[in-house]
Amino acid sequence: MARSPYNTLLLLLPLLLLLITFSHVAEGYNRLRPADCRPRCTYRCSATSHKKPCMFFCLKCCSKCLCVPPGTYGNKQTCPCYNNWKTKEGGPKCP
Structure with a gap:
């Protein structure tokens, strides 16, 4: 017996809604409020x-990107804006 397009849509709709919800949650996972920048940057810069x-620079980057990578070094891939902001010379702007 063939399924109608309507039945297929009803089966796929909950899955689609679930995927959309989780993509927004993952996107906002690293998003901070401006008040969260100072403590995160204090930890980020603690080993230098x-x-x-x-x-x-960390506070400047955090205020623009609302994200600070975890740890004291590296892990910039978790904050694409923070990772991709470059100086005029092409080096990384954010620590």
Whole structure:
């Protein structure tokens, strides 16, 4: 017995809604409120000997991107905006 397009749509609709919901949750996982930037940047810059410039750029990047990568170094792939913002010379802007 053949399924009608209507029955197929009814079966796929809940799955589609679930996927849309989880994609928005994953997208917003790293999004911070501006008030969350200072503590996250304080931790991010805790292992460097250049704390003032690190904090300056981290706070600038966080205020623009509303994201700070986890840890004290690396992991920038978790925050694409933070990772892709470059200086005029092409180097990374965000610590």
